[in-house]
Amino acid sequence: MALFVPHYALAKRLGRTELRSEAATVGALLDEIRALVPPEEWRASLRAAILVNGRHIHYLQGMKTPLAADDEVWMVFPSSGG
Amino acid sequence: MKSLTATYLEVDLTSGGSSARPVPSEVVELYLGGRGLGARLLFDSTPPGLDPFDERMPIIFSVGPLTGSAAPQSNRFVVTTKSPATGAIADSHCGGSFATKLKKAGFDGVIVRGRSPRPVYLEIKDGKAELKDAAHLWGKGTVATQAALPASFGKAVIGPAGENRVPFACIVSQNRIAGRTGTGAVMGSKNLKAIIADGSAATFERDEAFKELQKEVTEFLRSHPMTGQILPTLGTANLVMTCAGRNIIPTRNFQKGHDRRTPELAGERMRDELLIRKDGCLSCPVKCGRHIRLGKGEGKGPEFETIGLLGNNLGIFDMQTVAELGELCDDLGMDTISMGGVLGFATELTERGLLNSELAWGRVEAYHEAIEATARRSGLGAELAEGTRALAKRRGGEEFAIQVKGLELPAYDPRGCFGQGLEYATNNRGGCHVRGSTMFLEATGPVSIDPHSTAGKPELVVFQQDMNAAVSSLVFCYFASYAVLPAFAFKLEASSAAYRLAMAAASRATGPALWLAMRMKNPAQLLWFEKFLSAAWGRRVGLGEFMRAGARIYNLERLYNLREGMSGSADTLPRRLLDEPTFPGAKAGVPLADMLRRYYRVRGWDSEGVPTPATLRRLAIRS
Numbered sequence: 001m002a003l004f005v006p007h008y009a010l011a012k013r014l015g016r017t018e019l020r021s022e023a024a025t026v027g028a029l030l031d032e033i034r035a036l037v038p039p040e041e042w043r044a045s046l047r048a049a050i051l052v053n054g055r056h057i058h059y060l061q062g063m064k065t066p067l068a069a070d071d072e073v074w075m076v077f078p079s080s081g082g
Numbered sequence: 083m084k085s086l087t088a089t090y091l092e093v094d095l096t097s098g099g100s101s102a103r104p105v106p107s108e109v110v111e112l113y114l115g116g117r118g119l120g121a122r123l124l125f126d127s128t129p130p131g132l133d134p135f136d137e138r139m140p141i142i143f144s145v146g147p148l149t150g151s152a153a154p155q156s157n158r159f160v161v162t163t164k165s166p167a168t169g170a171i172a173d174s175h176c177g178g179s180f181a182t183k184l185k186k187a188g189f190d191g192v193i194v195r196g197r198s199p200r201p202v203y204l205e206i207k208d209g210k211a212e213l214k215d216a217a218h219l220w221g222k223g224t225v226a227t228q229a230a231l232p233a234s235f236g237k238a239v240i241g242p243a244g245e246n247r248v249p250f251a252c253i254v255s256q257n258r259i260a261g262r263t264g265t266g267a268v269m270g271s272k273n274l275k276a277i278i279a280d281g282s283a284a285t286f287e288r289d290e291a292f293k294e295l296q297k298e299v300t301e302f303l304r305s306h307p308m309t310g311q312i313l314p315t316l317g318t319a320n321l322v323m324t325c326a327g328r329n330i331i332p333t334r335n336f337q338k339g340h341d342r343r344t345p346e347l348a349g350e351r352m353r354d355e356l357l358i359r360k361d362g363c364l365s366c367p368v369k370c371g372r373h374i375r376l377g378k379g380e381g382k383g384p385e386f387e388t389i390g391l392l393g394n395n396l397g398i399f400d401m402q403t404v405a406e407l408g409e410l411c412d413d414l415g416m417d418t419i420s421m422g423g424v425l426g427f428a429t430e431l432t433e434r435g436l437l438n439s440e441l442a443w444g445r446v447e448a449y450h451e452a453i454e455a456t457a458r459r460s461g462l463g464a465e466l467a468e469g470t471r472a473l474a475k476r477r478g479g480e481e482f483a484i485q486v487k488g489l490e491l492p493a494y495d496p497r498g499c500f501g502q503g504l505e506y507a508t509n510n511r512g513g514c515h516v517r518g519s520t521m522f523l524e525a526t527g528p529v530s531i532d533p534h535s536t537a538g539k540p541e542l543v544v545f546q547q548d549m550n551a552a553v554s555s556l557v558f559c560y561f562a563s564y565a566v567l568p569a570f571a572f573k574l575e576a577s578s579a580a581y582r583l584a585m586a587a588a589s590r591a592t593g594p595a596l597w598l599a600m601r602m603k604n605p606a607q608l609l610w611f612e613k614f615l616s617a618a619w620g621r622r623v624g625l626g627e628f629m630r631a632g633a634r635i636y637n638l639e640r641l642y643n644l645r646e647g648m649s650g651s652a653d654t655l656p657r658r659l660l661d662e663p664t665f666p667g668a669k670a671g672v673p674l675a676d677m678l679r680r681y682y683r684v685r686g687w688d689s690e691g692v693p694t695p696a697t698l699r700r701l702a703i704r705s
Contacts, residue, residue, distance in 0.1 A: 049530070054329025079324040080519075
């Protein structure tokens with residue numbers, strides 16, 4: 001089962017800092033998560049980057065990126081500083 | 083055009099004498115101020131091969147052409163000397179209020195040479211300098227030292243680590259830190275505990291056009307998602323979750339890219355659970371500093387780098403504990419990045435049986451004791467105080483000694499941002515992330531130029547390094563440059579066609595576009611930096627001239643390093659970062675060699691990494 005780590009605000013909404021999923025793709029996993037939160041709160045998450053094992057899904061297969069057991073999927077927002 | 087002459091105060095600690103030294107307009111016009119002018123002065127005033135602790139070695143404090151103007155994020159100073167950590171040029175930057183106070187005292191900088199026979203501090207007041215006895219301050223931490231000095235003065239002080247010449251000792255001003263490259267050790271070698279400054283000189287004449295520009299840029303920074311929302315709301319700790327998700331936050335001496343417990347150190351948690359108030363430098367609208375609740379009361383919230391190196395890297399996941407270790411380093415006067423790097427390396431050495439110590443991942447008490455011992459060079463601390471590179475020479479483990487040119491790496495593992503790896507390898511002051519912050523455009527920002535590709539990275543790194551050299555010579559805070567990316571990039575939805583288009587364009591077009599841009603004269607004023615410089619100088623400065631100044635400064639620093647015996651072979655990364663993968667499916671780390679060859683060509687250097695005569699002529703560099 002893949003591990004999903006939501007961004008901070010989503011984690012607070014879900015009441016969990018990580019979830020396990022048997023979804024076969026990133027798209028399917030996000031569909032599962034979307035069903036758990038109100039649509040207006042999900043909208044804010046659409047600007048987050050989706051990373052699978054540290055790699056942005058844009059450079060993988062997008063929403064069709066397949067997930068294997070032990071894969072880690074993170075949702076994070078842009079950041080900067082130093 | 084206004085007179086651009088800069089006036090430095092020269093002080094000889096051996097003789098106790100001082101005098102004003104004008105720096106001619108034509109030099110200022112080429113090197114701007116701050117970092118650039120400091121590099122020129124260091125290059126010209128030292129013979130080759132001078133040891134950082136030789137009493138003839140100058141330590142140079144510089145402000146910039148906008149200091150005292152109240153332009154946003156302009157209130158910083160730069161310390162330039164030769165680094166005892168690297169043997170390369172050292173420049174370290176700091177906010178607070180010291181820069182404006184020095185300008186009010188009548189100077190654009192201070193050059194200190196010689197060695198006092200006893201501990202002293204330098205007081206600069208309304209154009210006059212006086213050395214005062216510091217016997218009562220010697221041995222004190224930076225907090226107590228500042229408290230004991232007159233309240234109205236701007237201060238730059240060292241702690242016990244600087245007195246003991248720890249090569250990563252820093253200089254502290256209020257609670258801001260000139261952290262990297264060990265400038266505090268050079269100050270300590272001179273028996274100089276502090277410099278304080280105050281005065282009533284006019285600092286900057288602001289006409290209506292300048293005030294309008296100041297207002298416009300302040301409003302822009304306040305409205306930009308990065309400088310107006312993310313940094314003010316979360317401080318630099320906003321990076322924790324992103325870097326963990328990206329698998330690039332140092333973990334157990336860079337053995338991994340994150341830990342399951344990393345989210346416990348998130349900036350959002352600091353905001354929700356510990357934040358008392360925001361903190362920041364004079365005339366800065368961002369206020370990225372944090373003041374938080376600590377076990378003993380309250381104190382400074384840790385920066386991302388402190389969280390990364392003294393927290394996550396050491397297996398410590400309690401924010402208050404990390405903050406306390408950070409405050410301990412600040413008070414003793416040591417760079418938290420290097421200290422965390424040394425402790426991570428020493429812990430792995432211990433794990434492998436190469437060092438006999440109590441250090442173990444997450445063992446807070448042992449780390450606390452080791453930090454104290456390092457500053458005082460006692461017991462194990464005597465070895466740790468020499469830094470990672472020296473420790474590896476003595477104990478082994480060079481392949482996992484995470485340093486470049488002798489400077490410990492900050493909290494971005496370059497195996498997840500190849501351009502940042504090239505930047506680390508080629509930075510003039512060694513393993514540093516704020517010479518270009520390429521990771522922002524590859525990994526942490528809103529649009530990601532494929533971090534696992536080498537395409538366009540040499541051009542990107544050169545552009546970023548030159549831009550940084552110019553910005554930090556003004557002396558502006560480099561955080562302002564994070565607002566260069568348009569705000570709409572932060573609002574794109576990750577699944578939208580516009581986002582995909584922006585990502586593809588950034589990855590494919592960045593290299594060629596920057597290659598072309600760096601060869602154009604470009605008289606346009608595209609950023610606020612050139613506009614402010616134009617206002618200070620009383621003549622128009624375009625982006626092309628501004629960037630050429632950055633390239634000139636960068637190349638001059640390179641020439642200094644070459645002169646001091648540092649060749650192109652030092653442009654590399656630790657073997658762990660080159661060879662050991664941290665991403666599933668990867669066979670190695672950073673593919674540096676190909677990027678480096680191209681980087682030299684883009685820079686106009688030969689295959690050994692030496693600037694060609696044509697490059698020096700093009701940039702009007704006298705060597």
